[in-house]
Amino acid sequence: EVLIPLPDRRLVLRTPRGLEVFSGDHLILATGARELFLPFPGWTLPGVFGLGGLQAHLKGGLDLAGRRVAVAGSGPLLLAVTRLLLRRGAEVVGPFEQAPRNRVVRFAFHTLTREGGLGDLLRHRRAALRLRCGAWCLEALGTEHIEGVRIHTRTGVVRERVDALACAFGFVPETRLGRLLGAETRHGAILVDDTQKTTLDGIFAAGEVTGIAGKNAARWEGRAAGAAAAGAKLTASCARRLLRGRQFGRRLAGAHRLRAELRNLANPDTIICRCEGIRLRDLAPEWSPREARILGRLGMGPCQGRVCGPILAFLRGASDGSQPRAPLSPMTGAEWAALDDILSSEGDSRS
Structure with a gap:
């Protein structure tokens, strides 16, 4: 690393x-x-996964056979995760794709005819037939663990009982x-x-x-x-x-361009930075990413802004203007001491 x-x-x-x-x-x-996560009420409940995170857990042996699992967000990974869940015996709710149907169909047709995507289509055909476009998760319901979801669809808001939710909005x-x-x-x-x-x-x-x-x-x-x-x-x-x-x-x-409505999912009590427990109400609307870090401690936790930085950028409709700092991952005191010894032994005056 x-x-x-x-x-x-x-x-x-x-x-x-x-x-x-x-x-x-x-x-x-x-x-x-x-993965890009966008906050909505309940997104930090146990039982809520990222798409890639749930995929990794399933491949690592997580057993969700017979469980109801909602799949939502955006991008081709929706189909891959849905396919894996179905093969492992889960009952899938969705998948729900936030992008409108016409854009998704046009992209799929181009991939099929120009990019040699027939193999992918055949592998994911069960998942593709279940795909509901123009739909996204409004809220994860529960107290100690996710118990249900509220989903916005083209025909209205639906409520589903689930045991888990996999949700992410691309990369x-x-x-x-x-x-x-x-x-x-x-x-x-x-x-x-x-x-x-x-x-x-x-x-x-x-x-x-x-x-x-x-x-x-x-x-x-x-x-x-x-x-x-x-x-x-x-x-x-x-x-x-x-x-x-x-x-x-x-x-x-x-x-799979993200729709503007997704910026309004979080309410003032919704957590934006999981590491520091910072809620939307804690961040002044006029703060830049740098000010949110210095004044609001956004991105000061173990992930160093890898999760909450892109969230804030999307919510504010601007690029993530924060400048990364070394180290890229937290280091222990022993590691800092070892680094000083290494650089000193190399005669590096810039250490």
């Missing part, structure tokens, strides 16, 4: 053996993305390391050229850190970045694949 970037393309890593300093002539950033590129290194961003992703080179010499980026476009695009971006870092010429075939991947990413973003 990368904790701190140092000058001259060096990184402080947390490894099973302790802290180590890695250096290289070139770096390829492939830090991926994290946010994990750009903190790149920004700490000094790489420029555009539209919330690390900016790269046609060879996946960032705005920094010797540093490349590949995958969802450069924009959400799926596994196929990430694979070809990784090949391009590796070739460029090794000094090899990009093949015409790879260049075409990169272009297709970027076009697919733009279509994906357009199809």
Whole structure:
């Protein structure tokens, strides 16, 4: 795990053996993305999962057979999680996709006819047939554990009894390391050229850190970045694949663009920052992301703003203007002492 970037393309890593300093002539950033959660009343109740989080728990052995599980949010992961739940014997409520049906159908048709998506469609056909568009979760109901959900649909608000809820609204590129290194961003992703080179010499980026476009695009971006870092010429075939991947990413973003109504789900008592227990009423409407951090402690907890930073940016209708700080994950006092010893032994005057 990368904790701190140092000058001259060096990184402080947390490894099973302790802290180590890695250096290289070139770096390829492939830090991926994290789920975007949008707060609504009850979203912090036990039994409410992110889509990716529930998917990981199911693959790790979580047994929800016979349980009623609501699936809501936005993006293709809705279908993947629904399919997995059905295969594991759960009773699925939904899935509910916030995007309107016409955009989702148009995107699915393009994926099927232009992107070779027939295999994906066949794998997810049971889930796709259940998909309800223009619908989203208004509230998770319960006291000690989720007991039900209220869902906005095109025909009105419905209430369903559930044992669990999986909900997330797409992904946010994990750009903190790149920004700490000094790489420029555009539209919330690390900016790269046609060879996946960032705005920094010797540093490349590949995958969802450069924009959400799926596994196929990430694979070809990784090949391009590796070739460029090794000094090899990009093949015409790879260049075409990169272009297709970027076009697919733009279509994906357009199809699942988040509707403005989602900004109004939280009420004054709704928790925005889970780490610090900060509610919407605790944040002055005029505060910038930096002011929310300094004056309201938003993003000062263990996640360091990875969850609540994008939430605040979406609620305010602005980009996340906060600047990440090292370390990227909390460090113990013993680790700080070990780092000081490592840097001192290297004669690093900047330690």
